[in-house]
Amino acid sequence: MLVVKDLHVSVEGKEILKGLDLTINKGEVHAIMGPNGAGKSTLSSVIAGKDGYEVTAGTITYKGEDVLEMAVEERARAGLLLGFQYPVEIPGVKNVYLLKAALNAKREAEGLGEIPAPEFMKLIREKLAFMQMDASFLQRAVNEGFSGGEKKRNEILQMLVLEPKLVMLDEIDSGLDIDALKVVAKGVNSLRNEDRAVLMVTHYQRLLEHIVPDHIHVLIDGRIVKSGDKSLALELEAHGYDWLQEETA
């Protein structure tokens, strides 16, 4: 589904990713872990198309298409969706506006017509209830004045409505207490199926107890230095990243 080859990325002239390789097949859940500053967030940001990242070498292909040639919105419509670590507040733009506009943009890209209003209502009510969110969220401006937990739940709500093919989650667990984390994890787990893949970036093993990955990759200094199954997380929890850093040095 997604193939990243020898990816080199610089931010303001400083090389952050230094030859990263990663292949994600449909149905798989991948977690990327690593110390601060290793480049974890950079990877998902580059895939989503965020400004300020310069790809100096390497390729990203999604279902055979060159992702780096696609506009930000094209990537999203194709099914590459990033849940932000720090969701942006958008004063004055109601959540319902965003959801409707985004869903219709995706449907148009897929050659479907606009979603009929009653169908949209039904869908949105169902997803809200699933995320244990009040309908009043829809009337509020996107993320404005939301607590940390509300913002993250809102990111997942958008995922549930837009049904991406590759769900990317950048530190979705940061700032969440355990109950909010459970709701977020429930949302993400509900998206798991044989056609969809998940790529999550996290500092903590805690998240992986709730969203159990198939593959774990350790990113240190811009490269994946070790990959393994979910047991790798426990090893990291016990020993930290130092032993891997020494191994790769």
Add this chain to the structure above:
Amino acid sequence: MTALATAPVPGSEAFTSEFAARKPRFSADPSWMAARRQAGIARFEALGLPTRKVEAWKYTDTQSLGRQAYQLADDATLSSAVMDELALAIDAYRLVFVDGLYNAELSDVAGLPDTVRVVPLSHAILHQPEVVGGSLNRLTGIDFTPFVALNSAFTEEGAVIQVGPRTVLDKPVYALFISRAAVDGQPVTMSHPRLLMQLGSRAEASVIEHHIGETGATNFTNLVAEVMLERGAVLNHYKLGEAATGETHIASVQVEQPRDSQYRSVNLNTGGGLVRNDIVCDLNGNNAHARLDGLFFGRDRQHVDTHTLVNHNEALTFSDENYKGILADRARGVFNGRVLVKRDSQKIEAHQNNANLLLSDRAEINTKPELEIYADDVKCSHGTTTGQLDEGAVFALRARGIDEQTARGLLTLAFANEVMTGLGIDAIAERIERSVAGRLPSRFHLDELVDLSVELAGGTVAVARDEDFA
């Protein structure tokens, strides 16, 4: 020397020659009206069009108005189909003016309460001089600006709105001014309408002043409004500026507010090539409130200038002002908000804010708050901001699949919507929303979204608030 002294001020001949040519038109004037007309034209001749050397006109050049020929319209013919296309769909007492002249067929004030008078000015001048003779020009005089003098010379039509004491008007009064498309080779059509609004004690009313032009209109409209409130009166004055881009619109509003009166001005402008609005509120009694809200949206080469002045002439008076500007392309905006607090006007509150959004590098805003405070126990604040769309927000929307154009449209609309909140008349809010959202692709279906969010608000969805997780 003599020649210089008697020569008209450059730019005024265009108007004075039309005035001389139109003498017969004003022959039915009662003598008091004729005298005011003469005083007006004499004053204008002496003043001429304002130059940019005058501080109040520093950013708005009106000299070009003196370089074209003018005519007053001779008829007010307009089909009701055209009116329906341009008018707000709203249940109101309606007076319609076409190129400045009253159109009785298109107007409808049926069902007005006995205590309320809504008549065209021409009617009042001829048949009810006692109604307008004393009040016309009482607030503006003839030299508030050269344009007021010019209006005094030429005025012949407008709306006289009088609401008796303790009358709460059930529907808004809708004064609709339509400019017809210009005819090639003809001089520019000009009009000098008047609005006279008088509310008795504890009366309440809403007045919608709507200026709209057919595509291709090039009118010069020069309006003067006078608002006289009595104790405890409440007036909501909406002004919707949708002139065609070839039109010039200049207006001044003077408001007199005694004790316990409330005046709210909602000044929304999306049209016109050159637009200038002056709004002056005199707060003359305890607990008088003035609330001035505005939105101007300019694109191409539109020039929109708003000057407001609030005089806190008495203690315990209150003013709130909130203006937003959105400027695209090479549009220019001017906002000058002046608040004057007289000595001994203690315990007043005056708050003012002007936020502007520039959508292009070549758009321009000149904004200046002016606070002059001669009392020592007051609460005043002012703030201006000018910025561009938040690129982080643009990205956040695009990252959900929304194309860039729609994302920018959504954010622009969001910026404007703050003024629209609590507007009170949905048809106006909707008109402005559509006008601002004009750049959104049609598939966006704003109205459907609004309906949807309303329905959802009343909907029943399983609820669990965030607090439950704390």
